[in-house]
Amino acid sequence: MQITPSVHAFFWESMTENNCNTYLIDGKKKILIDPGHLHRIDHVERGLSSLGLGMGDIHLVICTHAHPDHMEGVSPFRKAGALFAFHEKEWELIQAMSQYIEAGYGVKADALAPEFFLTEGTLAVGDQKLEVFHTPGHSPGSVCLYLPSEKVLFTGDLIFKEGLGRTDLPGGSGDEIKESIRKLQGLDVEFLLSGHGEMLAGKEEIRANYDFLDRYVFSYV
Amino acid sequence: MSEIKSTLDLVMEKTRHMTLSGEEKEARRRKEFSDHLRGVLQKYMDGILSLEDAEKEILELKNQFDLDEKPLLKEHIFDAFDPEGDYPLLLELLRRVFAADTTGIEQAVQAYRKSREEMLHGVSQNARRTLKENYGISGSAVLPNPLKDPTVNASLETLSASFQSRLRKEGGRI
Numbered sequence: 203m204q205i206t207p208s209v210h211a212f213f214w215e216s217m218t219e220n221n222c223n224t225y226l227i228d229g230k231k232k233i234l235i236d237p238g239h240l241h242r243i244d245h246v247e248r249g250l251s252s253l254g255l256g257m258g259d260i261h262l263v264i265c266t267h268a269h270p271d272h273m274e275g276v277s278p279f280r281k282a283g284a285l286f287a288f289h290e291k292e293w294e295l296i297q298a299m300s301q302y303i304e305a306g307y308g309v310k311a312d313a314l315a316p317e318f319f320l321t322e323g324t325l326a327v328g329d330q331k332l333e334v335f336h337t338p339g340h341s342p343g344s345v346c347l348y349l350p351s352e353k354v355l356f357t358g359d360l361i362f363k364e365g366l367g368r369t370d371l372p373g374g375s376g377d378e379i380k381e382s383i384r385k386l387q388g389l390d391v392e393f394l395l396s397g398h399g400e401m402l403a404g405k406e407e408i409r410a411n412y413d414f415l416d417r418y419v420f421s422y423v
Numbered sequence: 424m425s426e427i428k429s430t431l432d433l434v435m436e437k438t439r440h441m442t443l444s445g446e447e448k449e450a451r452r453r454k455e456f457s458d459h460l461r462g463v464l465q466k467y468m469d470g471i472l473s474l475e476d477a478e479k480e481i482l483e484l485k486n487q488f489d490l491d492e493k494p495l496l497k498e499h500i501f502d503a504f505d506p507e508g509d510y511p512l513l514l515e516l517l518r519r520v521f522a523a524d525t526t527g528i529e530q531a532v533q534a535y536r537k538s539r540e541e542m543l544h545g546v547s548q549n550a551r552r553t554l555k556e557n558y559g560i561s562g563s564a565v566l567p568n569p570l571k572d573p574t575v576n577a578s579l580e581t582l583s584a585s586f587q588s589r590l591r592k593e594g595g596r597i
Contacts (some may be wrong), residue, residue: 230469261559285554
C-alpha cells in the first residue's frame, strides 16, 4: 500500500501468526525498514514485486530493534548486497545474549553485526533525509525514524494504535518507554507507521492516540 | 528382582579399591587451592568481596592448604587482566597483596588503549568515507562498525598479543 509518494507499507494482517509490518522508503537509494520473520519473507518479496522491485534493489535495511520478528529476514537482503543498520545499544544486547541466540537460532552473534550503527541524529541515504530518535523502552536500542519531507514516523514497537510495546523483554523498561513516547509528541507527523497493526493517519488521530496512551495506559506501565 | 543401587552406591563400589599416589594427592590439593583462589578473585571482581575481605580469605586459604598463594594468585590475576575491563580492581589487589609498584602495568594499559582507540578511529573514518562515497549514506546518526573491516580483527589480535607480552614482563618484576 502506498502511503506517501516515497513510502510504501507491507502490512502484516494475519490474526493467527505473528510478524511485523515492513516499510519501504523509495528514492535513489531504497530503504527497507523491519523485514520481519525469515520464514515469512515471501510477504515482503510479494510487496516489493508489486512495485517491480526485488531484494537486490534494496540498498539499506534498517531495523527499529533487534527482535526476531523484525530482524530475522535481514539475511537474504544482505546476501543480495544491502547494507544493514540498527542502534548500537541493540548490538550490546545481542552480544549479551549471544549464547541464547546461537542455541536458539544456530546463528553466531557476529553474523548479525551491522555495517554501521545508528545513533540519534540525521541520516542521509541517497536523496532521502531521515531523523533517527533513540527511543528505548521496548528494547534498549529501539529507534524511531522520522521522514520530515513526508511527515512520516516509523515507530517500530514503541507505539501502536491504542497501545504501546511490551516492556517485559530483556532490556525493556516502562519508565523509558513512556519517556520515549513523550519525546516524539512534538513532531509534525501525518502518518504514524508502527511495527504491528494499523497505521495512524492525520494529525488529529495521532494526537488522540497519544492522549489515549497518556490517559489510559501509562499508569499501568 | 535385583537390588537397585543408587549412582553414588555404584561409584563407591567401583572406586573402592582405587587409591591415589602421593603425587596425585598433592596435585589434587594444589588444584583445589588454585580453584579456591580463583573463586576468591572472581568474587572480588564481582564486588561481592571488598579488598580487605579478599585479602583475608586469601590468607585463610594459604593457612588451610599450607601453600604459597603468591605465584598462583599472580597467575590468576594476569589471566583475568582485561585492559578494557575492570582492571583497576586487579591493580589494587596487586598493590595490597604484593606491595607491587603497578606504574609499569598502568603505562602498558594506557599505551594499549591509546593505540586501540587511534586504530579504531582511523578505521571508522575510512568506513565513514566509504559509506558516503560508495553508498550515499552519511549524517550524524551514522556510527561505522569498525569490526566489519576485515583487517581490524587481525590488528586487534596483534595489539592484544603485544599488550599481553608487556603485561607478563611487568608481572615478572613483581
